[in-house]
Amino acid sequence: MVRTSLDLKLRLALYGINQETFYYAGVFWRAILPEFDGIINRFYAHILEHQKFRKFIPNPAMIDRLKVTQKAHWDRLFTSKFDDYYVQQVVATAEAHIKIRLPIYFYMAAYAVFLDELHAAAYRNFSEEGNDVVAIVKAINKMVIIDMDLTLSVYMKGLVGLNSNQAR
Numbered sequence: 008m009v010r011t012s013l014d015l016k017l018r019l020a021l022y023g024i025n026q027e028t029f030y031y032a033g034v035f036w037r038a039i040l041p042e043f044d045g046i047i048n049r050f051y052a053h054i055l056e057h058q059k060f061r062k063f064i065p066n067p068a069m070i071d072r073l074k075v076t077q078k079a080h081w082d083r084l085f086t087s088k089f090d091d092y093y094v095q096q097v098v099a100t101a102e103a104h105i106k107i108r109l110p111i112y113f114y115m116a117a118y119a120v121f122l123d124e125l126h127a128a129a130y131r132n133f134s135e136e137g138n139d140v141v142a143i144v145k146a147i148n149k150m151v152i153i154d155m156d157l158t159l160s161v162y163m164k165g166l167v168g169l170n171s172n173q174a175r
């Protein structure tokens with residue numbers, strides 16, 4: 008089973024992802040949802056601005072569809088609590104990028120762009136007194152880093168078994 012081969016239970020424990028993390032991830036996601044289309048638009052503007060990124064988009068007409076799948080991805084990450092469908096989609100998404108031969112560092116650079124945006128959104132929405140912005144930022148970091156980690160593990164399929172054997 009995919010979630011077992013990705014050692015999801017162990018990963019969540021190692022990251023310290025728990026009910027509190029899910030709570031703050033959900034609070035954050037609901038608050039920033041109205042601004043997320045703006046974040047996505049800036050992300051694809053960045054991709055299209057750079058020729059090296061752009062060449063991995065075979066047809067600019069596909070951007071509208073990618074915006075929809077991209078948003079669905081972040082929605083699953085922040086709300087699904089890593090259910091089976093999330094795991095299935097992480098695998099499918101990583102495979103889609105392997106198919107277009109997107110180098111890992113391009114993928115990670117894209118996550119960096121999203122992390123900047125998510126942190127900025129956290130401060131915009133939660134920096135006033137009474138809000139626990141630190142708890143929100145911690146939840147964002149854990150969610151984004153584990154998503155990157157799972158994606159990388161699919162990229163490096165051959166190493167997944169080795170990593171989990173070493174961890175036991």
Ligand code: HEM
Nearest residue numbers: 054060063064065076077080099100103107113114117118
């Ligand atoms: C934060 C990083 C990224 C995330 C979370 C992400 C997310 C996704 C998702 C959810 C899909 C749909 C997968 C499916 O159909 O099952 C997708 C497809 C795709 N992504 Fe990304 N993406 C990222 C970075 C990039 C970058 C940097 C590029 C190119 C420069 C890119 C190009 C594409 C292309 C071309 C497809 C369509 C592949 C196909 O349908 O054959 N993505 N992405």
